[in-house]
Amino acid sequence: MPSPTRPQAFHTGTTRFSRRQLLLGGIAALLELPGLAGAANAATAAPAAARQKIASRLRIVIPANAGGGWDQTGRALGEALLASGAADAVDYENMGGKGGTIGLAHYVQQYGNQPDTLLIGGMVMAGAIALQKPAVNLSAVQPLARLTSDYIVVAVPKDSPIRSAKDLTAALRSDPRSLTMAGGSAGSVDHMFAGLLIRAAKAAPDQLSYLPFAGGKDVVNALLQGKAQLGLSGYSEFSEALRSGQLRAIGISSRRSVFGLPTFKEQGVDADMANWRAVFTGKGVSAARAQELLQAVEQATLQESWLRALRSNRWDSALQSGKDLREFLELEQTTASVMTYLLKLKS
Incomplete structure (x- = not known):
């Protein structure tokens, strides 16, 4: 994961924004609105x-x-x-x-x-x-x-016709309302990444069909029960359903491939985000x-x-x-x- 003290890049469509650029532009827009790892070494236990x-x-x-x-x-x-x-x-x-x-x-x-x-x-x-x-x-x-x-894994039921990020962006561009995305609560990192995906597909953000849940298990159940066509959650929350073959991963929101899953950037969709x-x-x-x-x-x-x-x-x-x-x-x-x-x- 990049150091939090460095500018972090966000991707929307084919344009790459540094976090500093995003904030400067976004803050300016907000002002127009009314009313508005130092990780521990794993080798030894604590003395x-x-x-x-x-x-x-x-x-x-x-x-x-x-x-x-x-x-x-x-x-x-x-x-x-x-x-x-x-x-x-x-x-x-x-x-x-x-x-x-x-x-x-x-x-x-x-x-x-x-x-x-x-x-x-x-x-x-x-x-x-x-x-x-x-x-x-x-x-x-x-x-x-x-x-x-x-990072956020994007998954679909095993029989979904969507098999890649290219399939996903095509479906979102064609009819975004028909593709319900299940993820964490409204405003969560899952919700934000869903927004990035729909922008990358050049669809209007207000066409996003998002179904929020309080926990990752609920997201898995929504996919398995046919309440949503696409799910967004952490790898740990999807891992069991992925191993059993009930769900299939489309991609992950990291910048480099992890867990053997392709990133969206590697598949030509310029979007990434960390949790x-x-x-x-x-x-x-x-x-x-x-x-x-x-x-x-x-x-x-x-x-x-x-x-x-x-x-x-x-x-x-x-x-x-x-x-x-x-x-x-x-x-x-x-x-x-x-x-x-x-x-x-x-x-």
Whole structure:
């Protein structure tokens, strides 16, 4: 994954935009609107002397349904925190809906001052906030660490006539309304990438037929039940259905081929996008306690259980914290706002 401190390129149609160009152009457009990885080395586990118990019981709030990427991330982190000795027990609380904004508001109201409660979030939440403009946003929590990054797989049922990115763009150009795309919540990274695909096909963004779901398992079910013709989700959420042959992958949103899947760029569709996931704590938690939590998370990412989760879920480790993370999140939130406007995404 490219360093978050470098300009990152987005592709629309045959034109390549750097993130800086996209933001400058998009921000100018927005102003016209009224009212408007330093990853841990995987070779060794944390030294025993560095391990420190920070709580008898920790809680991890996961603002998504069970089985999706955030759920997998939160539970893998919890297992690693236990393995590192940071806590004796970890409780998990799932609350899905609206790209994580329902769970975010719940977390802020119930646990904003709780020193033993963590929140999982990511780019999906930034996109949902840009789209929905809820009363509670990421300014109501404090970031501890970015954890992982992965990419969007576009898949179809096994008997679909769409077999390549070329087939997909042709179908979108011909009749975009007839091709329902299922993905994460409205405004999510899946939704944004769907918008990029329809623009790459030179179809009008407002012709996008998008069916949002709170979790990756729901996306798989929508494809298998014929409710959607195209699905967008992370590789880990599609992997079982892909291995069984129930679904077939058309491409992946990375810049280079991964998991043996061709990128859209390799197939002549100039569109790519990365996803990321992070862990937060409450705004009312003291700086000293936030630092303790961060150290516990960093030690957790050295545990074998965490490294195993990275391998099995095909996640890239993307550990980042402090000032670099705050600046990264500011850029991502601005990017989400601009993309939502330029792609004319609707909730």
